[in-house]
Amino acid sequence: MAQIPLTMPKMSMTMEEGTITEWQVAVGDRIAKGDVVAVVMTDKVDMEVESPAAGLVEELLHGEGDVVPVGGHIALIASEEEDLLGDLFDGGGEGSGTSAAPARPEQGAGDAADSLAPPPAAAPSGSPGADGIMPPAVPLARKLAKDHGLDLRGITPTGPHGTVRVKDVKEAIAAAEAAGQVPSGGASPAARSSAAPSAASSTPEQSSPSAPAPTAPVVEADADELLGTARERRTRQLTAQAMASTSLIPQFTAYRTMDLSTAARARTGVLKGISWTTLLLRAYALLLRGNEQLNGSWAGEGVKRNPTVDVVLAVDTPGGLLVPVLREPDLMSVRALDAEVRRIGASAKSGTVDPSLFGPATGTVSNLGGMGVDRFNALITPPQATALSIGAVGFAPVVEADGTVTGRMSCEIGLSIDHRVADGADAARALQEIQDLLDDPLRLAL
Template sequence: MTRLAIRMPKMSMTMTEGEVSEWMVAVGAEVAEGDVVCEVMTDKVDMEVESTVSGRLVEIVVASGVANVGDPIGWVEGEDTGGGFGDLLMAPEPDAAAVETTTEDVPATEAPRTVLEAEDSPAPDPAAAPAPPDPASSGPPAAVPRARGLAAERGIDLADVVGSGPDGLIRVADVEALAQPVATPAAPPAAPPAAPATPATPARAPQPQARPAGDRKTAIRGAVARKMTPSAAIPQFTAWRTIELDAVDGLRQGVSWTTVLLRAYAAALREVPDLLCRWEDDRATESGPPSIALAVATDRGLLVPTFLEPDLGSAADLDAEIRAVVRSAHAGKLDSAYMGVANGSLSNLGGLGVDRFQALLTPPQASVLSLGSIRQRPVAVPGGVGSALTVEAGLTVDHRVADGAHAAELLQRLAARLSGAL
């Protein structure tokens, strides 16, 4: 038997470490490829970590706490089949890291692994279908997290689903395929996830190291602190402007204000390229097209999905995308596609009744747009005072990268875009 590592996965391009918050399996339990073994917190989102190997969990290296990407967080004794999904987001580790595993060398390219759903992996040969019984006999059927959640929603017993992934791993498509023809019959036997829970009782018992609610909140605040403390070292200022929205209000056709303002901010950034730079190596360097991080307040803390070039394409499509991503954020799950490096941020507290606030820069971004409540306010009109639908916008800028004139220009272009078109 080979000693195989379960490693801290790389869940985004900027992730360098993650915090193990809870183990779902105990030492001595049998695990199969695709089984959720623990939950990891990053500065952006909580993620379920699936095992990339099959065998018996013999050691938990990090019961709770921070580990660097690629470091072992647990060890499994089993056969190295090479069937796990490699980490596509990080480079291979040196051979020395692989030699640590055991008497049998594991290829260094397989050392740092994470869980990525194999949507493109070919369906297994029908002749190999009987292979899955071995892992299944020691616990619940191996399934990716989204497939497991979908089965629970639709009342489907995972034991009735034939997995098309490696070694019978159940994917989302497998659950959806079963749900269509047998959605009604599948509901009764699946009297919730009770069926999988029976065989899983010995292997799925929560670890005593599970993080209490208070500690979890402390860990989330710690992640925010690590991310935002460097902001204090940046010389930054905020420019304010009241922007009238009556014209664009008549054109948005049900599109949310967040979508309208996010698109306008990204488009304005293109026209003030200095604010798309970041300060690196003692100079301002270009950082590519607009990539905007949207602050989303959830009951588990602040999450910041990133939208690449949100000013392109239709407003309706972006609105649907934002609504779906915000729902995922509230569920604590974000697709890795929304965890990239941003070069600007948008924070909107208007829905919480805040009229005006100053947002702080998140390094390495050069600007962040803060938006307050949108409502009718008194405005100057020819010959007196009238009212208009307005928002108080504050643009905080890295003074090393740009000056007040750049901030004023961006706010002017933002106001001009909102004066008549999405």
């Protein structure tokens, strides 16, 4: 009977690790192929992990609340089905016929990713890459080598067919540190800062080499002193990681009270049923489409052009803030966009949003108007250059030119801008462009 490891799957393009929030099985349970065995949280979303084979749950390698890297083993299943990966890293060498034991937690997160090795290559086992050819390596080994500035061709591989394993890179790092060639503790500060996961990770150019990044004081706490469940704490950790880099951006926010009178009349006709969030999100996306500067990203020596317009919609959920991305929202019809906004909002609140909706974006929309907030400052998440905040929509008193007071449908929006990318006058012009779009609802309706 084969022993098949159940690994942490990669459920989205940006996923690097997952948190086991709930086991659906126990040791000794008999399961069928496709049965849900665990619930895993990634990008703040709960996803079900299914068994790749029928058999008996032999061992649960991690407990609820444990964070496991993609490719790491989380359970072992005893099955009569063929294990196609069982001898991928045969401990006895090629042709020995003895399967290597699956990685246990004590072996380290890195070695657990060895099951993701590429197909065999020509380089001989036990020697560095021959003739300057880059040797095959498991993904985590490549990442570790890159973060520490090591050339894979100079690392002696121990995997079959000359594959560089994680432990090979770790040994090379230790040797380099002992020789004073790599800063003790691993990657350079720039590499460590860029390695933290986020809704949209910052680029190395955004870190200033001349001034250390400001850091908040670290508060020590025992496990029983921490608030919330393991899942809620993990959500806060992911949010903290994503927002830590915002303090590195010299940003400002320009506010303007938007006249919604014309758009409000259109919502009784051509735009009937369309939410204010959709209309303002669409206006923001159209602004970014027509302004490469504001849709760009700071790249050290100038503004990098982004070929697409991708907007984060910040969604408040019982489990914390979620940041799904709407791809090219200005290219969708307004009704299709409204349906997508409502669908994403509902799925996010229920915790079932598609993980593929998380990833890099070129802007963010945050709406607290429905919670009674009139005005707030939305922080920028690098490498985005702007963020739009939307306050409460309603009637407000307005003094006309003749001195009379009337009521006007309006809301206050704020446009936060990376000052390296644009200036205050650019923000003022952008807010005027949004007002122009709201005064011409047909442009929003098309």
